[in-house]
Amino acid sequence: MNENEIIAKAQKGDRAALSKLVKMYEQTVYNFAYKICRDKEKAEHTMQETFLSMVKSINQFSGKSKLSTWLYTVVSNHCLMMARSNKKHAYISLDDESALIDPKNITDWDIAPDKFAENKELGGILDEVIKKLAPEYRVVFMLRDIQGFSTEETAEAIGLSVPAVKSRLHRARAFLRNELNSTFGYEKRL
Amino acid sequence: MKKDYKITCKDVMNHICDTLGEDLNSPTCTTLKSHLDSCESCQKYYKSISHTILVYKKDEWEISSDTHNKLLDFLGLEDCD
Numbered sequence: 001m002n003e004n005e006i007i008a009k010a011q012k013g014d015r016a017a018l019s020k021l022v023k024m025y026e027q028t029v030y031n032f033a034y035k036i037c038r039d040k041e042k043a044e045h046t047m048q049e050t051f052l053s054m055v056k057s058i059n060q061f062s063g064k065s066k067l068s069t070w071l072y073t074v075v076s077n078h079c080l081m082m083a084r085s086n087k088k089h090a091y092i093s094l095d096d097e098s099a100l101i102d103p104k105n106i107t108d109w110d111i112a113p114d115k116f117a118e119n120k121e122l123g124g125i126l127d128e129v130i131k132k133l134a135p136e137y138r139v140v141f142m143l144r145d146i147q148g149f150s151t152e153e154t155a156e157a158i159g160l161s162v163p164a165v166k167s168r169l170h171r172a173r174a175f176l177r178n179e180l181n182s183t184f185g186y187e188k189r190l
Numbered sequence: 191m192k193k194d195y196k197i198t199c200k201d202v203m204n205h206i207c208d209t210l211g212e213d214l215n216s217p218t219c220t221t222l223k224s225h226l227d228s229c230e231s232c233q234k235y236y237k238s239i240s241h242t243i244l245v246y247k248k249d250e251w252e253i254s255s256d257t258h259n260k261l262l263d264f265l266g267l268e269d270c271d
Contacts, residue, residue, distance in 0.1 A: 019262070019270035026261060027253050034251035044257055048264045055265055101207070103199040106231045109238045111245070126249050145243045170207040177235075177242045184241070 007067065010058050018058070021067070022051050029071055035142055036079040038131050046082070050074045072147055073157040076139045080158065083135035091134035092175075097167075100174035107185030122183070129179040133172060140165055141172040197225050202232045206239055 001009075003024070009017035029050055034043035053074050054067075061070065094100065130138060139158060143149040144165065149157065155165045205222045226232050262268045 015267060016270050018265075019267045022261065022265065022267065026258060030253040030257065031251045035246070035249065043251070044260065047253075047257075048261055051261065051265055101200055101203045103203060103231065103235075106235050107238075108234050109241055111241055122245075123249065126245060130246070141246075146247050166208060170204070173207045173210070173239055173242065176246070177239050180242055180245070181238065184238070 003067065004063065007058070007061060007063070011061070018055055021054070021058075025068065025071055026051070028068060029075060032072060032142065032147065033075050033079065035130075035146065036075070036135065036138055037082070038127060042079075042082060046075055046078045049078055069149075069153070069157075072143065072149070076143060076158050080135055080139055092132055094134070094137065094171040094175055097171060100171060100178065105178070105181065107181060109181075109184040111184045125180070125183050129176060132179065133175060137168050137172040137175070140168040141176070144169050145173070197221060199225075199229060199232055199235075202226055202229065203235045206232070206236050210236075210239055210243070 006017050006020050006024075010021055026047065030043060030047050033046040033050070034040070037043045037046060050071055054071065061067065133141070140154060140160075143154045143157060144151065151162055151165050151169075154160075154169075155162045160168075202222050202225050205219070206226070226236060259268070259271075262271050
């Protein structure tokens with residue numbers, strides 16, 4: 001049975017089909033929620049709310065976009081909503097775009113991305129670095145660069161204009177790169 | 191008279207941040223791409239931005255069986271597991 005057939009069964013109230021959809025996407029949704037929230041409890045909560053939305057709205061799913069695209073959109077907006085309700089955390093301002101790129105601060109990177117998953121210490125560094133990035137930038141970076149959404153799809157998913165997505169992506173990439181430069185860059189500056 | 195515009199490394203680095211993953215062969219990119227091809231510093235910046243994206247792509251978080259069970263309980267689908 002393919003995904004469309006499972007969705008059609010779920011739309012007719014077949015609970016086993018709903019359960020099958022949950023199992024098909026729980027890993028994807030949890031992974032994505034964790035990457036944005038950077039917190040196990042928040043990621044679990046986001047995943048639960050995302051699948052609850054799916055169960056409640058499966059009848060309205062038209063199939064025009066992929067189910068995974070719809071799920072990523074729900075996760076993104078839920079994470080943004082949680083971040084807006086928790087304004088205790090102050091993030092580094094990225095308003096000064098010109099300060100994000102300094103041609104004097106360019107180094108060669110000593111990194112083998114293929115072996116990255118084996119290194120837990122580096123995993124902790126990634127965690128600390130992305131936590132410094134404000135959620136509204138984090139979500140754009142994750143949708144566009146990590147999940148492979150187009151700029152237009154990203155804009156539609158989180159209700160931004162295309163220029164706003166481009167600006168946030170630009171700043172997020174430059175910020176993360178700068179933060180990781182002290183870990184991966186050779187000491188000798190060019 | 192048309193004034194010559196000299197491209198700086200900062201222009202190219204900004205461009206890398208704007209367009210990575212998009213079509214670098216578009217006509218507007220040609221001059222910047224030409225600089226990138228011959229500038230070691232900009233090539234290193236391009237590589238570091240690419241690797242920033244790659245390391246976050248490889249950052250995977252697995253769902254535990256406990257989290258899976260809690261999800262099915264929450265949705266009232268535990269009997270369908």
